[in-house]
Amino acid sequence: MEAPTLARKLGTTTHLSALLHKASRLGLRTPRDLETLAVQRGCRHYAQGDEPAGELVPRACFSDEELAVALLNVALPYAPRAIRCGAAMLSAPGNEPRRLAWLARLERSEIVLRHVAEAGRKFEPGHAFWPELLALLPATPTMPDGVLLHPTRFIEMTGFLPGRGRGFFTEWQRPGGAPTISHAQR
Numbered sequence: 001m002e003a004p005t006l007a008r009k010l011g012t013t014t015h016l017s018a019l020l021h022k023a024s025r026l027g028l029r030t031p032r033d034l035e036t037l038a039v040q041r042g043c044r045h046y047a048q049g050d051e052p053a054g055e056l057v058p059r060a061c062f063s064d065e066e067l068a069v070a071l072l073n074v075a076l077p078y079a080p081r082a083i084r085c086g087a088a089m090l091s092a093p094g095n096e097p098r099r100l101a102w103l104a105r106l107e108r109s110e111i112v113l114r115h116v117a118e119a120g121r122k123f124e125p126g127h128a129f130w131p132e133l134l135a136l137l138p139a140t141p142t143m144p145d146g147v148l149l150h151p152t153r154f155i156e157m158t159g160f161l162p163g164r165g166r167g168f169f170t171e172w173q174r175p176g177g178a179p180t181i182s183h184a185q186r
Contacts, residue, residue: 006083007074010111017075019066019107026057031082034071038085041067041092042175064092064175069103072112087116088173091129101136111140 007014028034033056039047040055041064070076071086090100090113104113114137121130 003077003079005074006076006078006112007108009078010074012074012108014075015108017073017107019070019103020073020075022066023062023070026062028057028062028070031071031076031079034067035082035085037062037067038071038089038175041089043085043088043173044176045088045173063099064089065095065099065103068092068095069100069107069109069113072104072109072116073107074109074112075107083112083116084173086112087119088175090116090133091120091127091174093174093176095129097129097133097136100133104137110137113137114140 005014023029023034028037036051037056039051041059068086068089071082071089076082089095100113101110104110114134117130117133117137120127121134124130
């Protein structure tokens with residue numbers, strides 16, 4: 001029996017995704033293939049150690065925005081790891097909020113992007129990317145409890161950082177580059 005789609009878990013119908021069809025034509029046929037590409041593009045915190053060295057598909061053929069929305073696509077089978085990889089890829093350096101919102105609309109995945117963007121705004125309040133993306137996404141209906149991941153699944157939390165000392169620090173998981181670290185008051 002096939003795993004239910006994220007759309008079904010959210011209580012909506014699954015559509016035929018043009019973006020996932022494009023991914024399949026490029027050889028990205030499963031959520032695992034999409035996750036592998038995310039790891040190859042810098043989401044090393046999700047590596048399983050068996051990813052091939054060469055990039056499965058170049059960015060020129062499948063952009064980081066497309067990869068993010070594909071991983072967060074409601075037409076995929078429900079897979080929490082894919083959602084986490086998609087959340088990381090959503091904030092990849094160079095991603096354009098306008099393009100992400102457009103792709104989310106085409107793929108009927110606005111509810112998922114809004115959920116991730118609201119978590120991003122909470123954990124990175126000074127990062128302009130999140131409010132800009134949220135402003136471009138339509139209001140979405142309330143989703144069933146427990147379907148999408150808790151916002152803390154998109155961050156790393158620690159109680160100590162070298163040079164910064166003790167405290168409650170959060171780091172949004174994103175591919176490569178320097179992380180954004182926030183200090184939360186207790």
